[in-house]
Amino acid sequence: MENFSQWFHDILEKAEIIDSRYPIKGMSVWLPKGFKIRKYFLEELGKLMDQDHDEVLFPLLIPENELAKEAIHVKGFEEEVYWVTHGGVKELNEKLAIRPTSETAIYPMFSLWIRSHIDLPKKVYQSVNTMRYETKHTRPLIRVREITTFTESHTVHETYEEAIKQVENGIDIYKKIFNLLAIPYTIVSRPSWDKFPGADYTFAFDSLIKDGKTLQIATVHNLGDTFAKTFDIKYEDSNGNHKHPYQTCYGLSDRVIASLIAIHGDDKGLVLPPLVAPVQITIIPIIFKDKSDEVLSKANEIKNTLENAGFRVNIDDRGIRPGKKYHENELNGIPLRIDLGPRDLKNNKIDIIRRDTAEKKEFSLDGDIVEYINNYLSEITNNLKQKAWNYMNEHIIELNDLSKIEEIVLNGNIASVKWCGNDDCGKGIEEKTNLDILGNLSETNGECIHCGKSAKYNCLISKTY
Numbered sequence: 001m002e003n004f005s006q007w008f009h010d011i012l013e014k015a016e017i018i019d020s021r022y023p024i025k026g027m028s029v030w031l032p033k034g035f036k037i038r039k040y041f042l043e044e045l046g047k048l049m050d051q052d053h054d055e056v057l058f059p060l061l062i063p064e065n066e067l068a069k070e071a072i073h074v075k076g077f078e079e080e081v082y083w084v085t086h087g088g089v090k091e092l093n094e095k096l097a098i099r100p101t102s103e104t105a106i107y108p109m110f111s112l113w114i115r116s117h118i119d120l121p122k123k124v125y126q127s128v129n130t131m132r133y134e135t136k137h138t139r140p141l142i143r144v145r146e147i148t149t150f151t152e153s154h155t156v157h158e159t160y161e162e163a164i165k166q167v168e169n170g171i172d173i174y175k176k177i178f179n180l181l182a183i184p185y186t187i188v189s190r191p192s193w194d195k196f197p198g199a200d201y202t203f204a205f206d207s208l209i210k211d212g213k214t215l216q217i218a219t220v221h222n223l224g225d226t227f228a229k230t231f232d233i234k235y236e237d238s239n240g241n242h243k244h245p246y247q248t249c250y251g252l253s254d255r256v257i258a259s260l261i262a263i264h265g266d267d268k269g270l271v272l273p274p275l276v277a278p279v280q281i282t283i284i285p286i287i288f289k290d291k292s293d294e295v296l297s298k299a300n301e302i303k304n305t306l307e308n309a310g311f312r313v314n315i316d317d318r319g320i321r322p323g324k325k326y327h328e329n330e331l332n333g334i335p336l337r338i339d340l341g342p343r344d345l346k347n348n349k350i351d352i353i354r355r356d357t358a359e360k361k362e363f364s365l366d367g368d369i370v371e372y373i374n375n376y377l378s379e380i381t382n383n384l385k386q387k388a389w390n391y392m393n394e395h396i397i398e399l400n401d402l403s404k405i406e407e408i409v410l411n412g413n414i415a416s417v418k419w420c421g422n423d424d425c426g427k428g429i430e431e432k433t434n435l436d437i438l439g440n441l442s443e444t445n446g447e448c449i450h451c452g453k454s455a456k457y458n459c460l461i462s463k464t465y
């Protein structure tokens, strides 16, 4: 993959994920294949979210006065908000913001819903579209102006400790979904200048893309009681005292789909983790005139068995050359291909070819095909996970010399350095190197790579999207 940017652009088009020719910058059309990947992703995420949150659906529009209430928050989004100013030809009395995120839509309602400590904790989420007038270079799925797959969670708690705990829970949920998708990640606490606007602190998941840049794929924020104070959210505790609760929020987006395409794909096309593959197994009947009925009926029998067990199966019996079918299946990232010809019928076996390694195995149809395929798909997910984690870990380089950092990072790596944690020093590093401090990975001691004072953190530095 010589030129990642071109590869990514081409794959979205060739594998029919999205059509980015929609005539508004930063907005694309989800095509049927892409939409299915998105749907299976959202279903799995929904299952995880539903275990501990209630799903809700808030309106798209936010009154200007609500958006403006939280000063730091509104400042952070000032340049990115789309406004609705007219209803038909009539100018609205109050401008309405299209949600860039939903704190200021949800929290005024929380203030109506939350009365007593028995209403807490409250944990809700929604999967919606949001709009941000991004000023940086837009890219399909990666930096869009209409974020079509924004799953945002908002929680409210009696104590700060509970909010801290909820931040950890949010992190755990995201670890689970990324593990299911075989996406490797680093988790850091963002430096103060890169926190979510209005948050006490922000944890972020980043993944390393093949062009050497990191992509922020999820964030988890502790909001403290800042928003509760602004939106007058109060509860009565068990002693009858009225208090402001503590809040968290966390979210992820279309970028997760971008990262799974970018991380696992290869020169032949998509390589999809089985969980989100629109088709998990494709059966290719090798048809000769006299035997075609028998081959097709066996193919259908296998398809039915596998479908009844819950797999997504397709028989590719189009009248085109098998070579062309193989090529298309590879492009579409279908995890397993089954070849079935008259000779296989006679020997009561099939050939199974996996997309991730191109390995071909023979399977005797006397065996339990459901169990075999199930195990094989898990093996594929595990292999994708292992490969992707190895790649990322090999590209995290520990450094103690600031003069080498640009070369190392611009060669496609993430640098891990010791840092004092001081804002001015950190911004100094960013200015000198023209790179980005991702944030703190863990605590440490020793010497700061920049100012030489005592170091507090192992800190990651990269070129970010």
Ligand code: PR8
Pocket (backbone or CB within 6 Å): 100, 101, 102, 103, 132, 134, 141, 142, 143, 144, 145, 147, 151, 152, 153, 196, 216, 217, 218, 219, 221, 249, 250, 251, 252, 253, 254, 255
């Ligand atoms: C919040 N409030 O909003 P966050 N295109 C694609 N993905 C994007 C874009 C974009 N333009 N902007 C952000 N994301 C909090 C938490 C409710 C939920 C993705 O946080 O602003 C990024 O992966 O960090 C980002 O981490 C995630 O949405 C959440 O957005």
